Amino acid sequence: MTQPNPIRTRKAAAARRRRSPWPALAVGAVLVVGAYAGATAVFSGRAQGITQEFGRGLASQVNASGVATLRETGYSKGLTDSTQTMTLTLTLKETESDAGKPLTLLIINHIRHGPLPGLQGVGQATVDTTFRFGDAAMQAEYDRLFPGEKPAIHTLVGLAGGTESRVSVPQGQTTQDGQTVAWKALGGTVQVSGSRVSTDMSWPGLTSAGPEGKTDFSGFKLSGTTLRSGPDDQLGTGDMAFTAERLSFSGEGQEVSLGGLKVSSQATQSGNFYDSVVKYGVAEVKLAGTGLKADLKNVQLDLGLRHLDRAALQRLLAVSREAQGSAGAADTPSLTETQSKELEAAGLALLRGNPKLTLDRLSVTQPSGEIVFTGEASAQRLADRLAQGGAEDLRRMAAVPAALLGLLDIRLEGRAPRQALEDLAGLGGGAGDLTGNIEALVGNGYVREEGGQLSAELNLTDGRLTLNGQALGE
Secondary structure (H helix, E strand, O other): OOOOOOOHHHHHHHHHHHOOOHHHHHHHHHHHHHHHHHHHHHHHHHHHHHHHHHHHHHHHHHHOOOOOEEEEEEEEEOOEEEEEEEEEEEEEEOOOOOOOEEEEEEEEEEEEOOHHHHHHOOEEEEEEEEEEEHHHHHHHHHHOOOOOOOOEEEEEOOOOOEEEEEEOOOOEEEEEEEEEEEEEEEEEEEEEEEOEEEEEEEEEEEEEEEOOEEEEEEEEEEEEEEEEEOOOOOOOEEEEEEEEEEEEEEEOOOOEEEEEEEEEEEEEEEEEEEEEEEEEEEEEEEEEEEEEEEEEEEEEEEEEEEEEEHHHHHHHHHHHHHHHHHHHHOOOOOOHHHHHHHHHHHHHHHHOOEEEEEEEEEEEEEEEEEEEEEEEEEEEEHHHHHHHHHHHHHHHHHOOHHHHHOOOOOEEEEEEEHHHHHHHHOOOOOOOHHHHHHHHHHHOOEEEEEEEEEEEEEEEEEOEEOOOEOOOOO
């Protein structure tokens, strides 16, 4: 048996140890670059699909609004970068000179594809959105207001398809006709994960000062979450809140100040029914001027639409948007016979569901006390009547409003200290007249009074109107 040459074996081993690593590294690098290029090509296609699908959905909603049209007017696709252009067109009607004049805004999406889009993170793409006006004069004004950094939206499209968008509007200042307006930077995020959309925006505000007076808006915030059950869900559930620390104006001998402004909404679903509540509140209202002075606290208005048939409401919205989308921006939609029948059927189903309009609270607080109203309007008897009939019954009742009103039940309750009512009426100089009216109402049993506290209940049932049980109009 031949024995291996020990000298040759040692030389071969040494040669293997001295062999350069670069060929292996080069092959590895080629594989990595190839894999990245392949992944980028895949994500390029996905990014195009996502952005175009989002654009189509957004265009559908905008076009159905009746105030604008939105369409994709270009898509230039590359391996690592692409550009999508969308054109938004509005018709202005605010003034005679603007009537029918189109306003065109170009929305440009600069897309960098994943899996490492622009080396700014891990995802399918990043999208930087900028804006340009179609009108040269308006674009020049836009450039004057924002000479450097422009308003923009930066969006990261995640690997799972969710998005996080950062909205930014830089601070600025402009002066026209002696009036100087200065605003602070606005910023916030909008996150989309599946059917869930979360919004969190804030704006420190703006000031305006000049010969006409001074205006100060400060501390704006918008936040909330909406959850949709699917792509066809036009309602969604969730909550949204808009708050402002202060809105004030002073000038020409007048001062108006609103503090602690809040507008919130909440939408919920219970079974096949949908509830929506909107609340308006102002913590403090101050008015001062010639012959006028007021200091009101906790002005509140809470309204609710409850027990709405969800499927019927969805259909109403869908047909309305379809009709408006066919009509185009700024045109009054003309319904087809099919659309008219669908709207009629959806409206009938909505009424059969026994919807309610509720006044959960209308109140204002003064130094002399709190004035509060609550109430509701119910269509239970109308729902029962329509359950036995159909669209023809609804058309007949609509032709005779008194008959339709007779099938509604309305209740309104109010309570307040007498002094608070008189003080509120005094703001408009009518305290004396109100005092006499209160005396007459109390004397005739229409209003109850106990210890300076007034209360009353207004009811409409079976077409009969009563106030504290006393018939009115008979």
